[in-house]
Amino acid sequence: MKPYNKVTSHEVAALAGVSRSAVSRTFTPGASVSVKTREKVENAARKLGYRPNALARSLIVRSTRMIGLVMAEWQNPFYTRMLRQFSERFQAEGYQLLLLTSASDAGVDDAVRRLLQYQVDGLLIVSAKPSEAMAEECERAGTPVVLINRHSPVIRASSVTCDNAQIGRDIFAMLQSAGYRRVALVLGDPGVLTGIERNAAINEAAAAGKDIRVVAEISGCLGYEAGRQAVIDMWKAAERPDAIVCSSDPTALGILDGARLDLKLAVPEELAVVGLGDIPQSSWGAYRLTTVHLPVDEMINLAVEDLLAHLEDPQLEPRPMTARARLVHRDSVRVRPEA
Amino acid sequence: MKPYNKVTSHEVAALAGVSRSAVSRTFTPGASVSVKTREKVENAARKLGYRPNALARSLIVRSTRMIGLVMAEWQNPFYTRMLRQFSERFQAEGYQLLLLTSASDAGVDDAVRRLLQYQVDGLLIVSAKPSEAMAEECERAGTPVVLINRHSPVIRASSVTCDNAQIGRDIFAMLQSAGYRRVALVLGDPGVLTGIERNAAINEAAAAGKDIRVVAEISGCLGYEAGRQAVIDMWKAAERPDAIVCSSDPTALGILDGARLDLKLAVPEELAVVGLGDIPQSSWGAYRLTTVHLPVDEMINLAVEDLLAHLEDPQLEPRPMTARARLVHRDSVRVRPEA
Numbered sequence: 001m002k003p004y005n006k007v008t009s010h011e012v013a014a015l016a017g018v019s020r021s022a023v024s025r026t027f028t029p030g031a032s033v034s035v036k037t038r039e040k041v042e043n044a045a046r047k048l049g050y051r052p053n054a055l056a057r058s059l060i061v062r063s064t065r066m067i068g069l070v071m072a073e074w075q076n077p078f079y080t081r082m083l084r085q086f087s088e089r090f091q092a093e094g095y096q097l098l099l100l101t102s103a104s105d106a107g108v109d110d111a112v113r114r115l116l117q118y119q120v121d122g123l124l125i126v127s128a129k130p131s132e133a134m135a136e137e138c139e140r141a142g143t144p145v146v147l148i149n150r151h152s153p154v155i156r157a158s159s160v161t162c163d164n165a166q167i168g169r170d171i172f173a174m175l176q177s178a179g180y181r182r183v184a185l186v187l188g189d190p191g192v193l194t195g196i197e198r199n200a201a202i203n204e205a206a207a208a209g210k211d212i213r214v215v216a217e218i219s220g221c222l223g224y225e226a227g228r229q230a231v232i233d234m235w236k237a238a239e240r241p242d243a244i245v246c247s248s249d250p251t252a253l254g255i256l257d258g259a260r261l262d263l264k265l266a267v268p269e270e271l272a273v274v275g276l277g278d279i280p281q282s283s284w285g286a287y288r289l290t291t292v293h294l295p296v297d298e299m300i301n302l303a304v305e306d307l308l309a310h311l312e313d314p315q316l317e318p319r320p321m322t323a324r325a326r327l328v329h330r331d332s333v334r335v336r337p338e339a
Numbered sequence: 340m341k342p343y344n345k346v347t348s349h350e351v352a353a354l355a356g357v358s359r360s361a362v363s364r365t366f367t368p369g370a371s372v373s374v375k376t377r378e379k380v381e382n383a384a385r386k387l388g389y390r391p392n393a394l395a396r397s398l399i400v401r402s403t404r405m406i407g408l409v410m411a412e413w414q415n416p417f418y419t420r421m422l423r424q425f426s427e428r429f430q431a432e433g434y435q436l437l438l439l440t441s442a443s444d445a446g447v448d449d450a451v452r453r454l455l456q457y458q459v460d461g462l463l464i465v466s467a468k469p470s471e472a473m474a475e476e477c478e479r480a481g482t483p484v485v486l487i488n489r490h491s492p493v494i495r496a497s498s499v500t501c502d503n504a505q506i507g508r509d510i511f512a513m514l515q516s517a518g519y520r521r522v523a524l525v526l527g528d529p530g531v532l533t534g535i536e537r538n539a540a541i542n543e544a545a546a547a548g549k550d551i552r553v554v555a556e557i558s559g560c561l562g563y564e565a566g567r568q569a570v571i572d573m574w575k576a577a578e579r580p581d582a583i584v585c586s587s588d589p590t591a592l593g594i595l596d597g598a599r600l601d602l603k604l605a606v607p608e609e610l611a612v613v614g615l616g617d618i619p620q621s622s623w624g625a626y627r628l629t630t631v632h633l634p635v636d637e638m639i640n641l642a643v644e645d646l647l648a649h650l651e652d653p654q655l656e657p658r659p660m661t662a663r664a665r666l667v668h669r670d671s672v673r674v675r676p677e678a
Contacts, residue, residue, distance in 0.1 A: 027456070046472075046476075049479055051455055051456060051476075051480060052456050053456065053458060054453075054456035054457045054458070055394045055397060055398065055403065055457060055458050056398060058394060059394065059395060059398075064394065066437070066457075069438075071423075071426070074419070074423045080413070080416075080419035080422075080423075083419075083422075084410075084413045084419075084440065087410070087438055087439070087440045088440050091439060091440055096437055096438065096439055096453065096454075096457070097437070097438045097439075098405070098435055098436070098437050098438075099408075099426055099435065099436045099437075099438050100426070100430060100435055100436075101423065101426040101427050101430055114393075114435065115435075116390055117366070117390060117391050117392065117393035118393045118394060118405075118435070119392060119393070119394050133385075137385075137388075137390075140388055141390060224619060224620075224623055228624070250619075253623065254623075257623060257624035257625055258624075260624075261624040261625075262624075280563060280589075281563075281620055284563055284592065284593075284596060285567070285596035285597075285599075285600040285601075286596055286600075286625035286626065287625065
């Protein structure tokens with residue numbers, strides 16, 4: 001049990017020889033106060049052992065300056081980079097993140113309920129979405145929600161996603177013009193929108209044309225080790241692909257090593273490998289993976305700006321936002337058809 | 340401004356036909372309540388739009404069930420793995436993490452001050468330490484502190500570190516027995532204890548013997564790109580090393596690619612490379628880096644158990660804890676001297 005602070009801001013103001021409002025401003029993030037006054041107040045506060053209670057204050061001003069963050073995906077470095085940037089951006093605006101982890105969509109409602117009990121001012125949900133009922137509860141509570149990498153027409157929340165179908169069409173066109181003919185699609189978590197929408201677009205393009213076929217579709221394959229094993233397994237099948245499209249870079253790097261080191265295949269001559277995410281390792285000399293650069297910075301910007309706008313004006317309508325990804329051409333896909 | 344909840348737990352209890360204490364237990368993490376009662380209470384709460392206010396409650400029970408977490412290092416995947424595990428472990432105990440980022444030791448005091456204002460029950464500080472004065476303020480506030488990867492004899496806080504000097508001696512012995520003679524030491528952030536203590540032990544061992552010399556010591560070299568450039572620069576110097584010991588795996592992987600791809604050196608015949616951290620990429624087929632496995636899980640366990648013990652019993656004294664790291668022998672250091 002914590003011994004609660006008994007010193008009041010009146011006593012601090014008296015010792016510092018300033019107004020009580022000056023004490024309050026000194027301890028309010030972003031409030032204007034002169035360097036000299038701040039120094040006086042901080043000295044007096046230290047002498048008296050005064051510590052403002054941000055929570056008691058939040059009950060009066062009706063803002064906790066906490067943003068609830070639900071993380072449902074940690075495996076991909078993409079998401080921890082996001083977490084870091086969210087932390088830094090909101091901290092600069094005087095907010096802190098209250099962090100909960102959810103193992104799946106199913107756990108998201110529990111996490112959101114807990115964060116609402118902490119009276120967070122707003123919510124970011126990364127790579128998962130709440131139920132319709134929970135989203136309604138957030139709306140009744142006046143707590144704006146932004147979904148990252150998920151969207152839903154039935155949930156009233158802002159969302160930031162990529163144009164995944166366009167990425168799928170871009171990859172298809174790249175493989176087609178380079179002369180690849182038998183594509184395998186590798187999905188990680190079967191519930192992740194990015195991969196699903198991308199693969200749907202590739203399947204659609206393959207069905208519409210005649211020269212490329214989708215020869216294998218596997219899901220639940222996530223991470224380096226899983227990828228390395230997956231390509232070995234594919235080589236035991238009757239029909240082998242000449243191009244593999246992955247829904248995450250670590251998986252693609254495992255496939256690349258499995259192809260070159262275990263199966264002794266020439267990449268990109270005998271097999272093309274395409275990743276998703278453009279993590280730092282993909283540009284490293286040993287890999288040089290052709291992949292999709294997800295516009296992380298743009299997605300973070302859109303999410304932060306939208307949430308801040310809703311905190312400012314609760315009447316704003318939630319909106320879907322799309323950031324544009326782009327293909328990064330490196331060495332794991334050849335550029336021209338074989339002679 | 341958020342419309343605060345006006346429905347009381349009395350009204351929920353009346354509609355659900357249960358006691359007020361049953362309502363309270365339903366919304367207290369870890370409290371005992373039957374499935375049937377929980378269902379009645381949750382239905383009534385939903386109908387009335389009731390949401391318990393965890394913050395108002397925290398002012399009464401004097402525990403917010405929030406743990407403040409200050410992250411001062413994000414670059415190394417090691418730390419984000421730590422963050423994830425802290426989140427999951429404390430969440431399982433009914434706590435949530437209130438997260439702040441600090442760019443340096445200098446920013447830590449500000450972050451800690453902010454977290455104290457939020458009445459966090461305890462504090463974890465990763466890869467940085469607060470000032471002596473701020474640590475005293477935490478103690479006066481009755482808020483236990485655990486430092487990760489930092490310790491200080493003058494700060495009253497628990498700490499979890501590795502036995503860095505022992506790692507240094509182990510690396511020295513490995514290089515010596517394999518016949519390497521000219522070692523370069525590469526440090527990232529010059530303030531990071533792990534690298535400093537390790538390099539000090541290597542310098543000491545080199546000074547005590549005759550067969551290995553430290554031919555270069557560079558600092559401020561962190562990350563893949565920096566490592567790749569650093570080894571190229573070293574090859575322009577008068578005396579070239581035949582072994583490079585790095586304070587982070589990403590840097591070591593950059594050095595490995597720089598050595599093999601840019602300088603066309605044979606690793607480990609012409610050059611040994613040793614990392615620190617054993618990140619997943621270091622075991623990947625294209626790298627097979629000899630490195631130091633930091634006992635992340637053990638460190639997390641020690642930190643979590645210690646903080647929970649202090650929350651249980653505020654009279655407990657803070658204590659320093661050490662976890663044992665171990666060398667991971669892969670392919671970037673040869674095992675025997677050259678014939």
